[in-house]
Amino acid sequence: MEDKNYLVQKKKKKKSALKAVWVILLLAVIFIVVVAKFALSGGDDVTAIFSGMPSSDDVYAVSKQFVLPTLKGSGAKFSDDGYQFGKKQDSVFVIRSVVETTLNSGDMQKTNYEIMLRYKGGAANNQNSYELLNLNEE
Incomplete structure (x- = not known):
């Protein structure tokens, strides 16, 4: 019985860890896009980057x-x-x-x-x- 609980807990932890990895990857992509847009704009005015x-x-x-x-x-x-x-x-x-x-x-x-x-x-x-x-x- 203890082995079954261990496997269930391990499966839950793996699932939550995978979600955390996806969230971190998404935040990293957003960060890279913002930094690239700032670098390509010349960095004169931060508000101008997002104003269109x-x-x-x-x-x-x-x-x-x-x-x-x-x-x-x-x-x-x-x-x-x-x-x-x-x-x-x-x-x-x-x-x-x-x-x-x-x-x-x-x-x-x-x-x-x-x-x-x-x-x-x-x-x-x-x-x-x-x-x-x-x-x-x-």
Whole structure:
């Protein structure tokens, strides 16, 4: 009788140990995925890893960083409420907006621009997370 109880107990212990091994393996896989995603994103912003695609405001803010060095004049004033946002393909965004600058002569110059950016991943508000595909200024 004692041998039978021993075998039953051994079987139960084996079953619970196997469940524990599966739980540990699952946690290890989750940990590896999170670490890999963090490593591939560049590690700039932990919250950006899980946020998905950038918002239109994020893309617009980055577009200003790309446009600013190309402008003639100084004192650039971007139209924060008047931009148009579009998505061409997966991770490719188009922004149309207006910027006003002051020329050396003191005159104000209004420049319409259209910029196409590809989001490469990482922090949504970081210029290094984007690739400039096209920039048209009129």
